[in-house]
Amino acid sequence: VDGASPRWQVAPRTEQxxxxxxxxxxxHELGVIPVGGATDLAVxxxxxxYDIALSTAALPAQVDVQAADMSVRVSASxxxxxxxxxxxxxxQFVPLLLANAHKATIGGVIASGRSGPLRFxxxxxxxxxxxxxxxxxxxxxxxxxxxxxxxxxxxxFAKLHVGGRGTLxxxxxxxxxxxxxxxxxxxxVAAFAEEQDAHRxxxxxxxxxxxxxxxxxxxxxxxxxxxxxxxxxESWVLLLGADDAESVAExxxxxxxxxxxxxxxxxxxxxxxEDGARLRQVTSEATSEPGA
Numbered sequence: 627v628d629g630a631s632p633r634w635q636v637a638p639r640t641e642q643x644x645x646x647x648x649x650x651x652x653x654h655e656l657g658v659i660p661v662g663g664a665t666d667l668a669v670x671x672x673x674x675x676y677d678i679a680l681s682t683a684a685l686p687a688q689v690d691v692q693a694a695d696m697s698v699r700v701s702a703s704x705x706x707x708x709x710x711x712x713x714x715x716x717x718q719f720v721p722l723l724l725a726n727a728h729k730a731t732i733g734g735v736i737a738s739g740r741s742g743p744l745r746f747x748x749x750x751x752x753x754x755x756x757x758x759x760x761x762x763x764x765x766x767x768x769x770x771x772x773x774x775x776x777x778x779x780x781x782x783f784a785k786l787h788v789g790g791r792g793t794l795x796x797x798x799x800x801x802x803x804x805x806x807x808x809x810x811x812x813x814x815v816a817a818f819a820e821e822q823d824a825h826r827x828x829x830x831x832x833x834x835x836x837x838x839x840x841x842x843x844x845x846x847x848x849x850x851x852x853x854x855x856x857x858x859x860e861s862w863v864l865l866l867g868a869d870d871a872e873s874v875a876e877x878x879x880x881x882x883x884x885x886x887x888x889x890x891x892x893x894x895x896x897x898x899x900e901d902g903a904r905l906r907q908v909t910s911e912a913t914s915e916p917g918a
Contacts, residue, residue, distance in 0.1 A: 630672040632679040639684045649765035660792035662734025665726040682733050691716050696804050702733025702797045718804040721748035725911045733797040739789025747839030751788055757801035758784035808869035812879050813902030815895040816864040816886040817857035823890030824862035830885050836878050840867035851912040856895035
């Protein structure tokens, strides 16, 4: 973690072993840092204490889809890719587009607080969390929230762990809100020769009221790292997503394109379905912060 290495590494196989590890660490005043897929360990400064790296990798990875309630209960050790695969068979998904989806664990995603570019249309990670089960530093199991969208009366303590980096406890299980897979997906790539034109288009689209699901602005350096980006080199690029019924997505893309043209866009490319999904993922892998 930011250049610091632990004295010991442990990988509990059960939740009881997690609790016992935390109790033992507390008795000996040892610093514990939970670790998921170990893809996002750069916080910005080294920890004051790092005696034990507590890996959740050996804990059972379970995904319990509550399709009728539009929610899913998932173990912290499950990866984001495993979660999305389980939901896909039910025609649902969690709107998290993050790098290293096959390694990033759900517990790590929660601890890091990453939301990804889809937060533009679906809100952030905190809004997706319905409930949570955690292990406190004192070795207690705590359950907060519930399994349906409207379930909290009073303080919503589960959301305190989002972006908490494991400082409040070890995330063991999370209940997340799910969404139906969109029937149609369009990805629009608008390239601009001038930075000010790209910013102007971005600001206009931000306040346009169009039902975009993603809106990312990439500078020329970021674009150069994205393999297969359909835009001229040295361009400023707006990457837009419209995921809805085909007729709605068509109107959204058309109006967004008009806004970009009026702002000075030089070239356009439109990708549908899986082609657009691949570009979004490649862009996330190349330019985004890691998952967790």
